[in-house]
Amino acid sequence: MAVETAANIRKGNVIEHTDGQLYVVLKAESFRPGKGTPTTTIDMRRISDGIKVSITHKTQEKLEKAFVEEVDYTYLYQEGENFVFMHPENFEQIMVPASLIGDSAPLLQENMTVILQLFNETPVLVKFPARMTFEIAETEPVVKGQTASSSYKPAVLDNGLRITVPPHIGPGTRVVINTEEMTYETRAKD
Template sequence: MVRARIDPLSGKCSVKVIASSIRKGNIIERDDGQLYVVLSAESFHPGKGTPTTQIDMRRLSDGVKTTDRYKTTEQVERAFVEDMDFSYLYEDGDAYTFMNDENFEQVMVSKDTIGDQAVYLQEGMKCILSMFNGQCVAIQLPARVTLEIVETEPVVKGQTASSSYKPAKLSNGARVMVPPHIATGTRVVVQTEDGSYVERAKD
């Protein structure tokens, strides 16, 4: 059974969950009373010994990163964040500006929060921002984007799709490995989470 706890001073709502249920973007409260955003969470199940969950996180107050290891069934204090729909507007130095689709308010999101996925942001792109006390602590981009190949090795006759992939450069500057039959000028679908090639675009 999950029990939510509301701090009467801060109005903060938190709940105890098992460590193995923690996911990237969650906000957790450590024993030091500080709030941390989860950067990655991975569970390990050794053949012998106790299963553990390793959580990499960043402190909201000052950006300091830390790593904790818990037993997978250990209780962790998770604070609630609100997921809201935003549209991407533009990049400004070390931050990215998004607009709330409901009230048109704008928020700035740091490069640290978006991470490597920033390269896939496109003007007007619909994203989900996890907001905590008016601050964006995590972001979800669309799972896939369509981009054009601007540079790759020429297609060699006789090569099949099952041959090893070749490097290519996308219109946003990112690098991707594509099948040998993909030529420069081809539009392809790419996963935003890891930058991997999915398929040739249908449009």
């Protein structure tokens, strides 16, 4: 375990909290008021049972950061409530519970490579590529008089995910989405 100040904790880090449990950081924000002590608010999920917790620390307080190994794995298939991944070199398979992947499950595509963060050989977090390309399956028609700069319209991707896109994007268009924010980034150049 490494010691890290609260201000240096980032999304994806695994920390050991004062209760002795391991938590994966979902979001960390530092707040520096004009007067008073700067603080860092950390939203995290307990690895053992998936319960979400939010804590606030002074930015200079020390936290125990667990060592996690990042390994590339290939997604194979879903089996019940688990997703099966395979190590590309030694072909060992590992089951990842659906609760660990959460709302990102529709992003999984057969034979895609993701990074699994492992703590003591147990998966604690799945990292997807930062940007992925999908096709728009359906979207609302453009409303006459809408300005292109500020209005976005709802759209459904070919994997069932719902996002908002600019008015000029129609069904059949391939788009690049930001997987961390689940938002439209640009039209695909392929």
